[in-house]
Amino acid sequence: MTSSATSAPAGQLSRNAGSGALLEVIDLQMEIRTREARVRPVDGVTFSINRGETVGLVGESGSGKTMTGMSVMRLLPPGGSIVGGSLRFDGRELSSLDAAEMRALRGNDIAMVFQDPMTSLNPTRTIGSQLREAYRIHRGGGHAAASRRAEEVLGLVGMPRPKERLDDYPHQLSGGMRQRAMIAIALVCEPKMLIADEPTTALDVSIQRQILELLDDLKERLDMGILLVTHDLGVIAGHADRVVVMYAGRVVEQAGTPQLFADPRHRYTEALFESMPTLELDARQSLAAIPGTPPKLTGLPPMCRFAPRCRFAAEDCRTEDPPLVDVGARHLHSCFHPRSVDVLDPLRNVELGQRADRMDTSTHEPLLEILDVHKEFGLRNSMPFKPKRRVHAVSGVSLSVLPGETLGIVGESGCGKTTIGRMIVGLEHPTSGTIGFDGRQLTGMRGSELRSRRRDLQMMFQDSSAALDPRMPVSALVEEPLVAQHVGTRRERRATVAELLDAVGLPGDAADRYAHEFSGGQRQRIAMARALALRPKLIVADEPVSALDVSVQAQILNLMRKLQDDYGLTYVVISHDLSLLKYLADRIGVMYLGKLVELGTSAEVYTAPRHPYTAGLIQAIPLPDPTLERSKTSAGLGGEIPSAIDPPSGCRFRTRCPLATEKCAQQVPLLAESGGRHAVACHYPLDSGISSLPTPRTAS
Template identity: 55%
Template sequence: MSAPTDPTEPLLRLRHVSTDIALRRGVVHALDDVNLEVRQGETLGVVGESGSGKTMTALSVMGLLPPGGDVVGGEILFEGRDLRSLPPAEVRRIRGVRMGMVFQDPLTSLNPTMRIGTQVAEPLRVHQGVGKAEARERAVEILRRVGMPRADKIVDAYPHQLSGGMRQRVVIAMALVCSPRLLIADEPTTALDVTTQRQILELIDDLREEFAMAVVLVTHDLGVIASRADRVAVMYAGRVVESATTAELFRSPRHRYTEALMEALPGSASRENGSRGRLYSIPGLPPDLSRPMTGCRFAPRCRFATEACRTTDVALSAGEHGHACLHPVEPVQASSARVTLVPPEEPPSEPAAEAILSVRELVKDYEATGGGLRRASGRVSAVAGVSFDVHPGETFGLVGESGCGKSTVGRLVVGLEEPSGGRIVVDGADIATLDRRERRRMHRQVQLMFQDSYAAMNPRMRIDAILTEPLEIQRVDDPATRRRRVATLLDQVGLSRRVLERYPHEFSGGQLQRIGLARSLALRPRLIVGDEPVSALDVSIQAQVLNLMRDLQRELGLSYVFISHDLSVVDYMSDRIGVMYLGKLVEVGPAHDVVRAARHPYTQALIDAVPSADPGLAPRESIAIRGELPSAVNPPTGCRFRTRCPLAEEICESEPPLTGGAHQVACHFPLRS
């Protein structure tokens, strides 16, 4: 059937769609009466917390529901035809040719045993009967169109040989190879750095125009939605609770859930009397969708809820800006501007004079191996001459792309790696000069908070054993005192003592991060290294963990090394920021100065790549990083950023020193403050 000729008619329309997932313990009502539509050439953003139904909506459209899943009601109209009424073979043909999907994790979406070219060409061979040679040629062509370098070589590579950004381009190429009219992108940039994220989002925009596609962009990142979507649907507990144009929704959100999501963003915290305010934290957890519910599903977590909210089931109102709320936010007049997401400037605070951690000319090289006999093939320069201090009660933020060396620095500081050179001084003692017993005692003062707390815990150990283990290993206190210490830790991180009898798999991501923080506090350290501690969390849970970390810092006098690729989070948490690129610090200074008056082109490019949750901001000229991060086996001579820097000249082949006062920069052509 040919495509509809009227461009004003929706290409995809969901009418009263309900989806159930049958489990052994019952039935999860994943979607309940969902209504959505998207037109040709339009991008619809679907946003909400984990469990809100975003991904389940996409999978319902594509017919890729998990075992036990079934669309039990409503219509899914694509090009005017209800997919639910078509034969399975016809749905498969439409799904393979007319619709494409980009999944969240490209590595698990790709077959590790198949070459890239074979996987990209597979839809052509299955759905269009294209020959092997022609399919390979078209695979190379589509890989080039999605910006893949050396596409003719990449087709013979395997997924594990590619970077995260390159794998994401491959799954986009797979989705586009049959020239679909609808592209569904499910969290396509969640695990990517801001620079790679910007490239991928710009690529999707360009391809949307080139192919005249409709795009459904599923994400929990409000900044991505604000900068890329034409219209937005906000989902909560399996329902659409607000729908509007992007500009209207961000200027004047109506539903209290949408308002709460925006107030939980790190950039929304005001700064009063020289200190950062608290982020709004949505209390509680989303409801259990396997249980019957009455009234507004957000009511148990809403600060404005009344008894009527708990008993009245509110439908999405009609019109261009629909919402399902009995006590909506008052509409903002068109002439007004939302300013809550742009914190006012503040002068940087002066840190204490004596450093608890002093890192000097830190170096870490790894031996690179290759070939069948794993022979040495060079040296990986992971960290190359990094120096910084952390003072009592201070948060020092480390930011940069994946592969820049920031996590390696963290592992060196906590003693999980041995440095190849340089000094790490904790409380005035050089770690390298300490004997084994002294070093073990020193490690009580420095602890690590992992990015993935679940992976860092033994799944066969209960929480009481996990929290007690550091005390037992360090032979601290007697058993009774340890039990009291564990109870105190749970109080400090806001968890019930009943969790001690449970196992890691029984907790949500936010609860696991609280347990991970409790474990890092067990030995009463003075310094905690947080390695991407909130990168995998929804914005509401992220706000809870960040508030908790700041509260404990004030209460216990903690210092943090906060490692992240998210500049907005680093800006909110940090007193000073160090920006790393390919093993080197290129800029160090007060957080306020680094973020709002960057001096290194790389820092400014990171800032420009961060999506702003304010579509009303006027566009300005920005610095865009192009290409892939160079290999650390053979890094560029001189300034390591010069091969990707738009300002680079011949002098950049000589290495610039890190110079300046409180705000230092390593650049021959620093930006003006």
């Protein structure tokens, strides 16, 4: 602790945050009563938000971020109540308002954008009806006035063809459009403050950037205060004015965004930065994962709650509660042994294991070969006697994967990534083309022959919660593939289950518990154990860490690489997270609207992208550096991805490409190497080392 650090009481900290604050949270304590115990997910939280300011709330799952936002809205779970502290909004004490007064405030003056728009929007009602309802509850007026306002606010959030969207249901919209609809509902009454809870967690980097820039623009127009709840430090770097770091229900650090990123003091904040996969990280180096898991928030003794996971913890950390101290310039932290301002080494100055280079696979035959594969899905036509419409999910993709290699497939939602993965493991069959595996054709296999081949091909699904049967204990979940393939005796299968659970780092008592009793990262470990049960040669991992915190992501990524070395695995990893693939993959294929548009080594694709689409995706990656993130001059990619029912002629990216000419509309570019460099499907490939998209060409 520096000599200038001084402890400050909660009330003083709030007043120091700025006079005339729109929201003041002072020593907030929120409790949930369960049958077993009283859980306190928010324990003494203090911060403030001014008009026109964005405050980022950061921390792992279970740190209390979402419960803090829900407490402000007074939307608490069953058994939940505010048991201490103060919530002052625009001069009014929220905790003392009755239910009717809170309903009048909620949605009108304070609005919330929830994490998952698909579950937050009513699937049985149109977008227009949900917008009109929110407007008429608070502002009154007739149907016509509410419809005009609904169309106006959809246009405000950048929804394409807003008048048409009023009659659409949530399932008819893309992920980015559903999130825009959620934001429109929150903004329909022009609130003074917006709480955005993980608003871009599962979105592609291009759509994520559009949504965040939209929030920034609306904040300026409406002079709103925004509480941005997220675990993505890159998002915080580009869009938050101040940052509040939470751990185990408490604020552990608080500072202005540039100051926090340049000089994090609390060891937990430092560990979060270390856990992030960045484009600069050496792919041969293991990520610095935070060991262990956050504590259960019941009956905690006086101590630093991060001490059991902290490599710098000392005896005082285990016996005393560290107070929040002010080290100057409104920078607060609660750490007995903070990171020193005199440290000259970068944040990644911890000892990390070095991963050995993979064997030279250039002399090996491909393990997997995909040749000119097409996949179309038929759609019913709402009009009788009209031809059936077809979704062109995958259109002429060819690629190969070598033994022991990791191939990453990246692209926006709807580009065909997951369909490719499902065809590889036999869950979908190609409309045309062939898929070969280990010297045999998978195309056309049916019945017992396909089931036998599936022993060597396994898939990790995107949502481990939905993929694991909630009625089966973990032992049965991991054993099920062995039972289905009639492998081993019951005793041998139990021994295999125990070995696998140990290999993926789960505790010994995990076998008798159920999936819902585990955290998201632990459920992903169960899914990995299940996928490994039959000792497959290839695993398709579909968005394996998309919804996990950066610290848990690091644990899973390190585990995937360790298991690849231990079991000789080959991976096909599907993701929209380009930083993840830069770290994990040997080669990367970039897909757009069913087409493979670029293919090269990880280093080639990221340091010298040749397709304008790839360059746009890289530009949209949120960087954990406020200076670099805010110096970006463009969002990378604009507009929505076209429909796969009626894709554009010629180059499918031409409708969003700054380089498109008449040639791009008439001729389909072929994926081919040129000039001795990696393969690209573009009539006007970018030069090597280009860092941004050039000025659009004029048609000749």
